Amino acid sequence: MELLRESYEIQGRNFDKAGEVSGEIKVVLKDLGIEAAHLRRLVIVAFEAEMNVVMYARKGVMTLIVTDDDICLETTDEGPGIPDIELALQEGYSTASDEMREMGFGFGMGLPNMKKNSDEFRVESEVGKGTSVFTKIRLPADG
Amino acid sequence: MKLSEIRDLLGCELLTGEEDLGLDIREVVASDGMSEILAFAKSGELMITGLTNIQSIRTADIAGVNAVIYCRNKRPDKRVVEFARQKKIPVLVTPMVMFDICGILYARGLKGVS
Numbered sequence: 001m002e003l004l005r006e007s008y009e010i011q012g013r014n015f016d017k018a019g020e021v022s023g024e025i026k027v028v029l030k031d032l033g034i035e036a037a038h039l040r041r042l043v044i045v046a047f048e049a050e051m052n053v054v055m056y057a058r059k060g061v062m063t064l065i066v067t068d069d070d071i072c073l074e075t076t077d078e079g080p081g082i083p084d085i086e087l088a089l090q091e092g093y094s095t096a097s098d099e100m101r102e103m104g105f106g107f108g109m110g111l112p113n114m115k116k117n118s119d120e121f122r123v124e125s126e127v128g129k130g131t132s133v134f135t136k137i138r139l140p141a142d143g
Numbered sequence: 144m145k146l147s148e149i150r151d152l153l154g155c156e157l158l159t160g161e162e163d164l165g166l167d168i169r170e171v172v173a174s175d176g177m178s179e180i181l182a183f184a185k186s187g188e189l190m191i192t193g194l195t196n197i198q199s200i201r202t203a204d205i206a207g208v209n210a211v212i213y214c215r216n217k218r219p220d221k222r223v224v225e226f227a228r229q230k231k232i233p234v235l236v237t238p239m240v241m242f243d244i245c246g247i248l249y250a251r252g253l254k255g256v257s
């Protein structure tokens with residue numbers, strides 16, 4: 001059964017607000033009674049995904065779907081896209097600017113962190129158009 | 144080790160979180176890279192960083208760390224401290240550099256997370 005479906009807009013280049021959506025998602029999931037370890041994994045994915053949109057894209061949308069069985073998070077942006085997804089998934093590989101690194105991000109760990117915290121993880125991208133990152137975290141059967 | 148002992152050892156100034164000085168800290172995560180913190184923190188750690196922007200506290204909140212110490216007298220602006228207060232994350236500042244902080248805490252039995 002679907003418990004919640006919510007979409008959030010993310011503004012690209014707005015470093016001041018970067019992370020607000022993930023903070024909101026954390027509160028929403030906590031209110032839903034999602035157990036701490038699963039909640040933590042999901043918000044880490046959300047935060048990294050949100051930072052990627054802020055750093056690289058013009059804008060993006062994050063959609064959170066919670067069911068009895070799992071939490072899905074899909075982040076789609078209008079941005080430059082990723083030419084080589086396999087390379088981007090390697091820890092330490094980064095295309096970040098100095099500005100991004102000064103913000104504490106862009107050390108080549110974002111996508112690997114997201115993958116590590118997901119039970120299912122998929123990246124789709126078209127250069128010049130944008131990127132979609134899909135994450136699923138399975139919830140224990142006993143709720 | 145109690146957060147109050149860490150404050151005294153490192154000569155910290157407390158910016159917010161007076162009520163949390165009794166927290167028991169066992170593990171530490173230290174980095175200026177927020178993704179490093181997110182990758183290694185398991186929740187409940189002390190976070191040491193030189194990054195003082197709003198993302199440092201957002202990262203602390205998302206990663207579930209218990210307290211934040213800024214090194215080398217780097218001070219976050221008021222808005223960042225206020226945000227930490229809202230999130231109930233104690234924030235301290237020390238004049239010491241990252242290497243010395245880690246050395247002192249390690250010698251006292253605190254461990255890094257990996």
